[in-house]
Amino acid sequence: MFEWFWNILSSLGLYYKNAKILFLGLDNAGKTTLMHILRDDRLVQATPTQQPTAEEVIIGSVRFRAFDLGGHAAARQVWRNYYTTVDAVVFLVDSCDRERFTEARQELGQLLDDTNLADVPFLVLGNKIDLAGAASEDELRQILGLQMTTGKGTVAVQDVRPLEIFMCSLVRKIGYGDGFRWVSQYI
Amino acid sequence: MNFSELEERDGLRWSALIWPWSRLEATRSVIPFAAMYTPLKNLQNMPPLLRYEPVNCKTCTTLLNPYCRIDPNQKIWMCPFCSGRNPIPPQYSEIAQNNLPAEQIFTTVEYMLPRPMAPPPAFVFVLDTCVSDAELRVAKESLMKAISLVPPETIVALVSFGKNVNVHVLGFTDSVKSYVLRGDKDYTSQNIKDLLNLGIIGSQAVQGGQSVAVQGATRFLQPISECEFMFTSVLEDLDKDPWPVKQNQRPKRCNYTALSVAVALLESSYQGYGARVVALLGGPPTQDPGKVVKLELGDTLRSHADIERDYAPFYRKAVKAFDTIATRAVNAGHTIDVFSCSLDQVGLYEMRSCVDRTGGYFVTSEAFSHPMFKKSFEMFFKSNAEGKLNMGFQGSMEIHCSREIKIAGVIGPVASMNKSGNNVSQEVEYGIGGTNTWRLCSLDPSTTLSAYFEVVNQHSSAFREGQYRYVQFVTKYQHADGTYRCRVSTNAGLWTEGSNINQVRSSIDQEAAAVLVARLSVWKTENEEAFDILRWLDRKLIHMCSRFATFGETKEAFSLPVNLSLYPQFMFNLRRSQFLQVFNYSPDETAYYRSYLNRENTENALLMIQPTLISYNMSSPPAPALLDVSSIKPDSILLLDTFFYVIVFCGERIAQWRKAGYHEDPQYAALKALLEAPKDDAASIIEERFPYSRYIEADEKGSQARFLLAKLNPSISYNNEEQVGQQSLIYTDDASLQVFMDALKEQAQQSVQNS
Structure with missing residues (x-):
């Protein structure tokens, strides 16, 4: 009964769960592009992000306060200032940039090991699958060390940190929707 | 006359040279009738300094200029602005058509006014100590460099801050001493003056003997030639703010109080003389009235979206607090410059009135160790060929205009002096209006104001062929050499009748x-x-x-x-x-x-x-290219200059060759030359520019290429890529x-x- 009531409200835009999410990943992974698509459903060509920015985006019944943090090496130093009170991390990987897979793996590893983020759900998005030569989901799992993940089920798993990888193409606007639906159930 | 000639002659560029005669026709023309004016522009053909007081019209106070008509027989001159008749003053008794003073020949002249010299300029450095040891060391080195660059008579003071504010004693002491003010307290300007015992005012403190001055602000403000040793010792002893920073918290910072103290130092001792507060900030204020974010890291710095939706709880209060500092600085004629060095925001948005209204500079960089800070800071303190700083102080600009037009306002690094007059528009306001005089706490040869006007002639009023409108800009300021100057530019422009739209059009x-x-x-x-x-x-x-x-x-x-x-x-x-x-x-x-x-x-x-785009390739000399994605070619290099950053972008094939090391092979010397040419050009652009531009090198399809792609016209986007094959494209819906x-x-x- 209540469930139904909240659904009506949220479909009317009157009730949202609030959540703080971080968009992390190496530079040129697609964080800013993702942010703009979620905000306006439009694609833009942005310059590399310098200072962190934030936008309010609504996906399903969750109102996200999304933070887009710069991905170049220097900018990564500020990431940890944003770890407190985070509800989810979205980690983007450029699935075509093989030269930097190791770097991406290291950064992701550090995030997963960080005690401040110990219970935080992680959504890994393998972006740019529209381009020729993109790594497959299996390849990316292998390289990023994500063989053991939560599973893409719609029933939330208990007692483990939710972690899953979804492949997507932001410019074709495919794939990330499933990822966000998956992560929403843990918020 | 073409536009650049006029700019070289007077530092003026008008949106249109010929204006439609009536208000109605002017409104229909849509473009604003306005000028870009650079008061201190280095003009090649300006006559030598005029070492006397200018003569002004007794009716409208406009200064004598080439458009005034002289009648040597009746010994009068006629003001073109108000048609007023003025007697020719005795010092001009020799005046005749073939013997005119410079101000009657040149449309822009500069007077050196016969006044006692102003004391040398003062700089109050405000240093944030809540940064890492390495960063603090670089910031201190830059300060040392700065005082080695400025003329030795320059007055300096040092304020450092973290949780609290330290005002360092630089004069009349043998030991390192400082006064401490609490950072979390909201002091009034008077509180600060009382606490620091700044009671003694300007001229006494500057010129007075030691016995008088000891008590006043001169303990803190000293010429470099006197205090260099002390300044160095204080800096050497200065450590990171000792106050502990808790886990998941930001350092306690009092940017507002520190600025307020610096402004108070100058208010009490240097009112009316040239001075700047130069703040080096490493992070946002977290505890004083200027606070922009909570101590806890869980609270994040406000974004545009937050401010727009009013979800930024500290925003309005902080803006108000910094506005009061801006107003105090403007009233004393002092400038605030902010060099912020941080990967995240420091609250510049709340502080913008402090900089924008006082003619100050914003410089941002990700760290004190980054060249964008270090090089900009050095350039800022560079002296010109005469060994003086390249800046003027305590300026004001007044606009006079003939009766057919009124002043709608000015946009630029200025503050209103609230002087209304008949020539001020009551109906339209563009930028800072309601006045005919603005304060420029400091100005330099690049400072450019835009002045907007309103045409007030009624449509029915009779048009006379060959009639001119007149505008005069009078800029008074203190030169860095201590002399008082007055730069005057007078401009006459043609009117045209409403039906002559072609004339207006061709003069835009x-x-x-x-x-x-x-x-x-x-x-x-x-x-x-x-x-x-x-x-x-x-x-x-x-x-x-x-x-x-x-x-x-x-x-x-x-x-x-x-x-x-x-x-x-x-x-x-x-x-x-x-x-x-x-x-x-x-x-x-x-x-x-x-x-x-x-x-x-x-x-x-x-x-x-x-931005400008230049294309380099093997077969032809460098040439300007269309700001369009189609300019990206596999075998050419592009140089994009956006003012804030300069990027050298290698096409795909060139990048491959470079990665393969071909350019190091002597038989491909041409490739080496091609790779170097745009880099050399970029270096010479950056060398000249303030603030120091970010320099970027990128390869086609690389991460940094986005700096270029974002500025190009997306004539080929992913929406129409099927037609283009291998050509670069832009992923955008724009x-x-x-x-x-x-x-x-x-x-x-x-x-x-x-x-």
Whole structure:
């Protein structure tokens, strides 16, 4: 009964769960592009992000306060200032940039090991699958060390940190929707 | 006369040289009737300094200029502004048509006024100590460098802060001493003066003997020649703020109180003389009235979205607090410069009035160790050929104009002096209006103001052929050498009758017009609530085209005269620029970018709106290229200059060759030369520029390439990639220039048909 009531409200835009999410990943992974698509459903060509920015985006019944943090090496130093009170991390990987897979793996590893983020759900998005030569989901799992993940089920798993990888193409606007639906159930 | 000649002669660029005679016709012309004026521009043909007081019209106070008519027989001169008759003063008794003083020949002259010299300029350095040891060390080195660069008579003071504010004693002491003020307390200006015992005022403190001065501000403000040793010792002893920073918290910082103390030091001892507060900030204020974010890291710095939706709980209070500092500095005629070195925001957006109203500079960099800070800081303190700082102080600018026009306002790094007069428009206000005089706490050869006017003639009033409108800019300031100067530029412009639209059209300077509109649009976004600036710009552009373009049966027949042909493209790029689009920019970044659009000259401001692109390849000399994605070629290198950053971009094949090391093989010396040419050109651009530009090297399809792609017209986007094969494309849903122009032609034509 209540469930139904909240659904009506949220479909009317009157009730949202609030959540703080971080968009992390190496530079040129697609964080800013993702942010703009979620905000306006439009694609833009942005310059590399310098200072962190934030936008309010609504996906399903969750109102996200999304933070887009710069991905170049220097900018990564500020990431940890944003770890407190985070509800989810979205980690983007450029699935075509093989030269930097190791770097991406290291950064992701550090995030997963960080005690401040110990219970935080992680959504890994393998972006740019529209381009020729993109790594497959299996390849990316292998390289990023994500063989053991939560599973893409719609029933939330208990007692483990939710972690899953979804492949997507932001410019074709495919794939990330499933990822966000998956992560929403843990918020 | 062409536009650049006028700029070289007077430092002036008008949106149009010939104006329509009546208010109605002027409104119909859509473009603002306005000028970009650079008061301290280095003019090649200006006569030597005039070492006497200027003569002014006793009716309207306009200064004697080449447009005044002299009647040597009756010993009078006639003022063209008010038609007033003035007696020729005795010192001009020899005046005759063949013996005219310089101010009667040259439209721009500079007087050196016979006054006692002003004391040397003062700098109060404000140093944030809540940064890492390594960063603090670099910041201290930069300060040492600065005092080695400025002339030794320059007065300096040092304020450091963390949780609390330390004012360091530089004079009359043998040991390192400082006064400490609490950072979390809201002191009034008077509180600060009492606590620091700043009671003694200006001239006494500067010129007085030791016995008098010991108590006053001179303990803190000393000439470098006297205090260099002390200044160095204090800096050497200065450590990181000792106050512990808890886990998941920010350091306790009192940027506001530190600035307030620095301004108070100068208020009490240097009122009316040239001085700057130079703040080096490493993070946001977290505890005083200027607080922009909580101590806890869980609270994040406000974004544009937060401010827009009023979810930024500290925003209004902080803006108000910094506004009071700005007002105090303006009243004393002092400038505030902010060098912020941080990867995240430090609250520049809240502080913007402190910088923008006092003629200060914003410089932002990711760290004190980054060249964007280090090089800019050095350039800032560089002396010119005469061994003086390249800046003027305590300036004011007054505008006089003839009766057919009134002053609508000024946009630039100035503050109003609230002097109303008959020549001030009561009806329209563009930027800072309601006055005919503005304060320029400091100005330098690049400081450029835009002055907007209103044509007030009634449509019915009779038009006389050959009639001129007159505008005079009178800029008084303190030169860095201590002399008082007065720069006067007088300009006469033609009127034309309403039916002569062609005359107005052919006299438009599209570059100046674009910058004048750009500044106005930024002003409107900042000062008018919920204003849809893009619609406003589009409407203006459509109206302008329907006024000045020629139309035919088809869309293709639409054409603009050659001197207006680029204007729509300027507007297209302005709409897309970071001045109006805040997505992916923090409020601090926005404040920084906008402050330069509002202070640089036409050429630089236009460069910020529409960057320049040069293409280099093996077969032909470097040439300007279209700002379009089609300019990307596998075998060419591009150099893009956006004012704020300069990027050298290698096409795919060139990048492959370079990665393979071909350029190191002597038989491919041409490749080596090709790789070096754009880098050399980039280096010479950056060398000249303040603030020091970010320099980027990128390869096609690489991560850094986005710095280039974001500025190019997406004529080929992913929406039409099927047709293009291997050509580079841009992933965007933004309209291309072609689509924009097609829509513009259609709308303009409709607008003509409807009217």
